[in-house]
Amino acid sequence: MNADPREPARTNAAARRVVIGGLLAAHVVSYVLLAILGTLDPAEPFNLLLLGGNLMIGGVLLTRREYGLLVGGGVMFLIAAHTFAAQFLGLDDLTLGALLMVNIIVLYVGVKINTHMPRRHWYAFVLSYFLLFAIFLAWLQNAEALFLLFLLGLAACARSLRHLAYFWTLTLSFTFCQPYAWEAAILSVFFLTAVFRAHGRVESRAAVFFLAWGLAVLLILLLPVAAMILREGPHNIKLVLRQPSIRKAILTTAWTATVSTLFLVLFAVPLAYAVSRLRFPGRTLLLSIIDLPIVVPPMAAGIALAVVFSSNQFLGEVLKRRLGIQIDGTALGVCLAQVFVAMPFLAKSALSAFDAVPERLEIAARVLGASSLGAFRRVTLPLASRGIWLGAILAWARAAGEFGAVYILAETPSTAPIEIYQMFDAKGLVETGPLVVTLILFSLAVFFLLHLAMRALPVAGSGDREEARA
Amino acid sequence: MTALLQIRDLTLRLGAFTLGPLSLEVEAGGYLVLLGPSGCGKTTLLRAVAGVHHAKPGTLFLDGRDVGALVPQVRRVGYVAQVSDLFSHLTVRENVAFGLRYLGLERAAREARLARIVKLLGLEALLDRSPGTLSGGEARRVALARSLAVEPRMLLLDEPLSMLDPNARIEVLAALRAIHDELGTAAIHVTHEREEAWAVAGAGGTGERCAVMRAGRIEQTGSVDALFRAPRTRFVAEFLGGANVLPARFETREGRPVAVLTLGEIVLAGPVAFERGYVQIRPESLVPTSSGAEGAIRSRVRSVADRGLYQELVAETGDGNILRVHLILGDRERSAPGEALALRCAVPPHPIRE
Numbered sequence: 134m135n136a137d138p139r140e141p142a143r144t145n146a147a148a149r150r151v152v153i154g155g156l157l158a159a160h161v162v163s164y165v166l167l168a169i170l171g172t173l174d175p176a177e178p179f180n181l182l183l184l185g186g187n188l189m190i191g192g193v194l195l196t197r198r199e200y201g202l203l204v205g206g207g208v209m210f211l212i213a214a215h216t217f218a219a220q221f222l223g224l225d226d227l228t229l230g231a232l233l234m235v236n237i238i239v240l241y242v243g244v245k246i247n248t249h250m251p252r253r254h255w256y257a258f259v260l261s262y263f264l265l266f267a268i269f270l271a272w273l274q275n276a277e278a279l280f281l282l283f284l285l286g287l288a289a290c291a292r293s294l295r296h297l298a299y300f301w302t303l304t305l306s307f308t309f310c311q312p313y314a315w316e317a318a319i320l321s322v323f324f325l326t327a328v329f330r331a332h333g334r335v336e337s338r339a340a341v342f343f344l345a346w347g348l349a350v351l352l353i354l355l356l357p358v359a360a361m362i363l364r365e366g367p368h369n370i371k372l373v374l375r376q377p378s379i380r381k382a383i384l385t386t387a388w389t390a391t392v393s394t395l396f397l398v399l400f401a402v403p404l405a406y407a408v409s410r411l412r413f414p415g416r417t418l419l420l421s422i423i424d425l426p427i428v429v430p431p432m433a434a435g436i437a438l439a440v441v442f443s444s445n446q447f448l449g450e451v452l453k454r455r456l457g458i459q460i461d462g463t464a465l466g467v468c469l470a471q472v473f474v475a476m477p478f479l480a481k482s483a484l485s486a487f488d489a490v491p492e493r494l495e496i497a498a499r500v501l502g503a504s505s506l507g508a509f510r511r512v513t514l515p516l517a518s519r520g521i522w523l524g525a526i527l528a529w530a531r532a533a534g535e536f537g538a539v540y541i542l543a544e545t546p547s548t549a550p551i552e553i554y555q556m557f558d559a560k561g562l563v564e565t566g567p568l569v570v571t572l573i574l575f576s577l578a579v580f581f582l583l584h585l586a587m588r589a590l591p592v593a594g595s596g597d598r599e600e601a602r603a
Numbered sequence: 604m605t606a607l608l609q610i611r612d613l614t615l616r617l618g619a620f621t622l623g624p625l626s627l628e629v630e631a632g633g634y635l636v637l638l639g640p641s642g643c644g645k646t647t648l649l650r651a652v653a654g655v656h657h658a659k660p661g662t663l664f665l666d667g668r669d670v671g672a673l674v675p676q677v678r679r680v681g682y683v684a685q686v687s688d689l690f691s692h693l694t695v696r697e698n699v700a701f702g703l704r705y706l707g708l709e710r711a712a713r714e715a716r717l718a719r720i721v722k723l724l725g726l727e728a729l730l731d732r733s734p735g736t737l738s739g740g741e742a743r744r745v746a747l748a749r750s751l752a753v754e755p756r757m758l759l760l761d762e763p764l765s766m767l768d769p770n771a772r773i774e775v776l777a778a779l780r781a782i783h784d785e786l787g788t789a790a791i792h793v794t795h796e797r798e799e800a801w802a803v804a805g806a807g808g809t810g811e812r813c814a815v816m817r818a819g820r821i822e823q824t825g826s827v828d829a830l831f832r833a834p835r836t837r838f839v840a841e842f843l844g845g846a847n848v849l850p851a852r853f854e855t856r857e858g859r860p861v862a863v864l865t866l867g868e869i870v871l872a873g874p875v876a877f878e879r880g881y882v883q884i885r886p887e888s889l890v891p892t893s894s895g896a897e898g899a900i901r902s903r904v905r906s907v908a909d910r911g912l913y914q915e916l917v918a919e920t921g922d923g924n925i926l927r928v929h930l931i932l933g934d935r936e937r938s939a940p941g942e943a944l945a946l947r948c949a950v951p952p953h954p955i956r957e
Contacts, residue, residue, distance in 0.1 A: 497688040499675040500653050502705030502753060507676075511701075515692045591692035 150195060157191040160184065177226070183212065186234055207240045228277050235284045242288045250292070258291045261301070268308060295329055316359040317352070324348040362570050369567040370574075379568060382552035383575065389464055389548060390533035393471035397479045397528055402521055405483035406509065410492075423480045426473055434473055435541025442469065442542070466543030471532035478527040486520020487513065519590040526583045530576065607631040607789050608652065608757060609664040615647060615656055622647050622819040629757065629789050629812075636800045636827060637793045639816030640842065645793040646685065648816075649759040652791070653682040665756060676705065681750030681788070685761040687742045689734035695745050696730040702753035716752055723785055724748045724778050740771025744778050751782065758782070758790040764799050776802060797843050800827050815839050833872075833953040840883040840955055846927040847884040853877065853954055862954065865922040866900050872951040881955040886915070886929040888950035899945040902926060904938050918944055 164184055167173035173180060187208075215233045239262065247255050265287060269280040283304055290296035302325055306317035328345045373379055408419060426434060442449045442460040452458045460466045490513050498508035514521075536550040544551060549572055557565045606628040615622040622644040629635045639645050650656050652663065654675030663671040670678050689698050699720060703713045721727055724744050734742060743763060750758065763779065764772050782788060792803055800813055814824040815838075823835045834840035840848050851862040853875040860871040862882045869882060892899050902918035905925075909915075916928040916938055928946065930938065938944060 491688070493684055493686065493688045494690060496650075496653075496655050496675070497682070497684065497749075498690075498701070499655075500678075500680065500682040501702030501749065502676045502679075503701075504674075504676055507705075512690055512692075516690075 153191055153195055157188060160187050183230075183233075186212075186230075186237060207244065208237055211236050211240060231281055232277075235281050235288075239284060239288050242291050246291055254291070254294065257294060257297055258287075261287055261291070261297060265304070268304075272308060298325055298329075310356070313356055313360045316356060316363050320352055320355060320359055324352060358573060361566060362573065365567050365570040370571050373567040373571050378547075379552060379571075382547050382549045383572075385464070385467070385546050386533050386549040389467045389471060390529050393468045393475060393532040394479070394525055394529045396468070396472055397476055398521070398525060401476055401480040402483045405480050406487050406513070409484055409487035423484075424477055426475075427477050431474055431535060431537030432541060435470055435538035438470060438473060438538065438542050442466070460542070462543050462545050464543075464546055467539050467546065467548060470538035470542045471535050474535050474538050475528040475531040478531050479521070479524040482524025482527065483517065483521045486517035486524070489520065490516045515591055519587055522583075522587050522590055526580065526587075529583075530580065533576070605664075605667050607633070607666060608791075609667075610652075611662050611664070613648075613651065613658055613662040615651055615658065617647060617656065620644065620647070620819065622651070625816075625819070625821045627814060627821060627824070629791060631789055632787045633789050633812065634783060634803070635791045636803055636813045637791055637816060638797060638800055638813060638842070639793075639795060641795055643816045644819040645795075645816055646761055647819075649682065649761055649791065649793055652678075653680055653759055654678045679753065679756050681753070681755035681758040683743070683746045683750055683758070683760050683763055685765060687734070687739075687746060689737075689742060689745060689749070691734050693734075694730065695726065695732050695734065695737070698734060698745055699726070699730075699748045699752050701749060706753060716754070720748045720752045723751075723781055738771065739767045740774040743767065743771070743775045747775075747778055747782065751786065751788065755788065758788050760790055760792045762794055763792065764794065764802070765796075772802075779803060797831075815842060817842075834883065834955060836957050837881050837955055840881070844883055844885055846886055848881050848955070849884065849924060850879075851882045851954070852879055860954075862952070864924075866920040866924050867898060869898070869948050870951050872953050875954045877954070877956055880957065882952045883955060884926065884948055884952055885950065886927040887913075888948055888952070889926065889928045889930075889946045890949045891930065891935070892945050892947040894943070894945035896945070896947065899947055900926075902944050902946060904940050904942045904944050906940055907938055909937070914938055916944070918946070 161184070164173070164180070211233060215229055215236070243255075243258060243262075246258050262284075265280070265283055269276075269283075286300055286304070287297075290300040299322060302321035303318055306321060307314045310317035324345075328341060328348065331341050331344050333340060408416065408423075429437075439461060440446060442452070444450060444453045444459055444461055449460055452460065458465065460469060494512050494516070495505075495508045498512045499505065503511060533548075534550060535548075536554065539548060540551055540554070547555065553565060553568055553572070556568060608627070608629040610625065610627040612624040612626055613622070614624045625648070627635070627648075637645055637648070647656065651658050652665075654670070654673060658671030660669055660671055663669065665678060665680070689695075690701065693701070696717070700713065700717050703716060706713075708716070721730065724747060726741075726745060726748055729737065729741060729745065734745065737745065747758075747763070760779075764775055767775060779790075779792075783790070792799075794800060812824060813827040813830050815822045815830065817838050823830060823839050825833075830839065831843055834843060837848055849864050849866075851864050851869075853871070854861050854863055856868075860873065860875050862869045862871055864882070869884070871882070889900075894901060900920055902920045905917045905919050907914055907916055910929075913932060914930045914937060916930060918926045918928055920926060926946070928944075
């Protein structure tokens with residue numbers, strides 16, 4: 134506008150200071166005069182608040198010298214609007230005064246955002262304000278104090294979109310998820326931090342959006358788990374762990390699942406290697422058969438196994454009579470059922486892990502003098518170990534969590550899932566809670582440790598720059 | 604003395620592709636450059652020698668022994684693949700030492716071998732690195748060291764200079780030279796770039812030979828120089844020399860063999876045993892002459908590309924042939940498109956039969 138913008142700005146600021154100072158002085162003088170004259174009750178809270186608010190705003194404007202007219206005008210409007218609204222809504226003076234103060238702060242923040250920040254901050258702020266207002270009108274009619282607190286929070290968080298996001302997750306947690314407010318708040322803050330901290334080698338908004346999208350669904354799925362964990366105190370869990378039958382069930386689960394997984398490692402991993410490296414008639418059929426246990430309902434799998442192996446069937450009878458091996462109702466039966474349902478998880482991961490190891494690495498090892506078994510042991514297996522480990526974790530989890538097949542084939546010795554079912558059957562929802570929580574925590578700990586262990590294993594592929602270029 | 608590697612009528616069928624029948628020999632300490640366009644079966648041939656593909660009995664001899672049916676681990680050859688195949692879960696040191704465990708050596712002997720190879724290829728600083736962190740040239744050198752550590756009877760190098768930046772090429776070339784000078788290991792060096800053949804011809808020193816492959820067969824063998832000077836077939840001429848292969852009739856005039864082309868007559872380098880064929884007029888063998896001179900090829904310049912010391916021209920002769928010409932600039936005026944240009948073939952070409 135001007136050739137030298139600084140000079141008129143300074144004179145403007147000086148003029149503004151005079152005007153604001155004059156207005157404040159006029160307010161104070163009129164307040165005192167009216168009080169002396171008796172037309173105004175100087176002790177009435179509303180009047181005091183008005184004076185205090187004006188002084189405060191004036192003080193801010195005088196020291197910061199920014200956007201005085203906008204804020205000043207806005208404040209005047211707010212005061213008028215609130216006095217006007219008070220007569221209709223019948224709010225008490227204290228609430229009204231507090232509302233006015235908060236609104237003035239919001240106005241000040243809004244003006245700063247509007248002038249300093251990118252547009253989207255402004256839109257987000259305005260939208261948030263009206264949304265908060267809508268929530269207040271719809272659900273929190275009697276919680277004015279809470280609303281004011283939220284408004285203050287909004288004003289405090291509005292400068293950064295991230296803070297605004299945190300503000301909203303907390304607000305929504307404490308308004309809509311009231312019974313699980315803390316669980317929802319903790320989870321959502323945790324997830325939100327994960328999303329904001331997410332970064333890849335290539336900047337990708339799509340990937341970050343997908344992360345947020347996925348975590349939103351996960352939040353819904355995890356909420357009951359988190360709620361349950363937080364509701365059950367350590368006392369209840371200790372009580373559950375003291376029961377010998379439960380301790381035994383957990384122990385049984387742990388060792389049967391481990392044995393099943395070890396058996397699978399010995400059997401499914403070599404098979405996966407063979408299927409990965411060889412082409413033979415029926416290969417595709419074999420691949421589908423490996424997948425079969427995923428498709429078959431566990432109960433059906435259990436029935437199928439029982440039809441063959443239970444001691445009153447032909448094969449089961451032969452085994453029992455000739456070798457003294459009983460399948461149904463023994464730990465062996467538990468393991469058999471677990472192996473059946475867990476097999477695809479290990480076999481599939483091992484297969485794709487072996488597929489990811491380039492054949493040329495085996496060729497290199499062979500030419501250097503390794504036998505085919507040596508190349509497998511020293512090159513292919515180490516490079517595929519991560520995938521195999523992951524598969525073993527999944528298989529272990531599937532085996533440990535299996536209910537249907539185990540229940541049909543070998544109800545005893547009871548594993549944890551069967552224990553839960555029997556407890557639920559006998560005592561009901563609330564009584565089973567502590568046991569479920571115990572199992573969830575136990576599984577979580579095991580999983581976390583196993584995943585940590587996986588980091589130590591090498592990554593498949595030659596991991597070479599040239600390969601990336603080729 | 605029989606050759607180190609003898610290939611006799613080797614045939615391999617891999618799906619739709621057929622390799623051979625081809626015969627090839629590499630002497631002890633020899634360096635064979637195997638040239639050929641992509642997909643002509645060079646890698647397949649190397650893999651057959653390495654033992655990845657099995658050969659019929661009586662077709663593949665190493666040190667006089669029929670190895671066609673042997674598994675790779677007992678053939679004791681070194682194979683350096685085109686794409687890096689270092690073991691990413693091992694360090695550079697473990698990679699280089701990988702083959703040593705299978706030799707049944709004492710620990711001290713193993714260490715000594717490792718130290719020697721590491722020193723030869725200058726890998727001292729890289730020993731504890733992971734292959735994923737190496738540059739292209741470093742990875743290639745480590746792969747070379749790994750295959751050399753077992754003291755192979757011969758080295759099979761599959762495009763060892765490809766996919767490298769110029770500095771890394773020089774680095775790997777120096778390594779190849781060091782291997783040839785210090786260890787004298789016989790090698791087959793596969794490439795599809797003729798410049799590479801020249802580069803290793805300089806590196807190899809003595810005994811290097813060259814073979815050109817086409818569609819699974821050997822088209823011509825000989826020294827690098829002979830192949831470039833006297834290609835036997837049109838394919839070799841075009842693959843090695845690039846341009847200006849023209850059909851010709853061969854006659855003898857005044858006791859001198861002459862090629863009769865549509866653009867004129869050119870004196871040949873040697874006698875011809877056949878009547879029809881081709882000649883290749885190499886772009887750099889054409890020099891300007893006065894338009895009235897005997898045997899001058901009159902042409903018009905179509906396009907010009909400056910290459911610093913020389914100009915690359917495309918010229919159209921009076922009879923409609925297109926010639927590529929490299930003219931050394933010297934004190935000559937730069938040619939411009941549209942200009943008339945009289946040319947003379949300064950180097951007598953060799954006749955090409957088919």
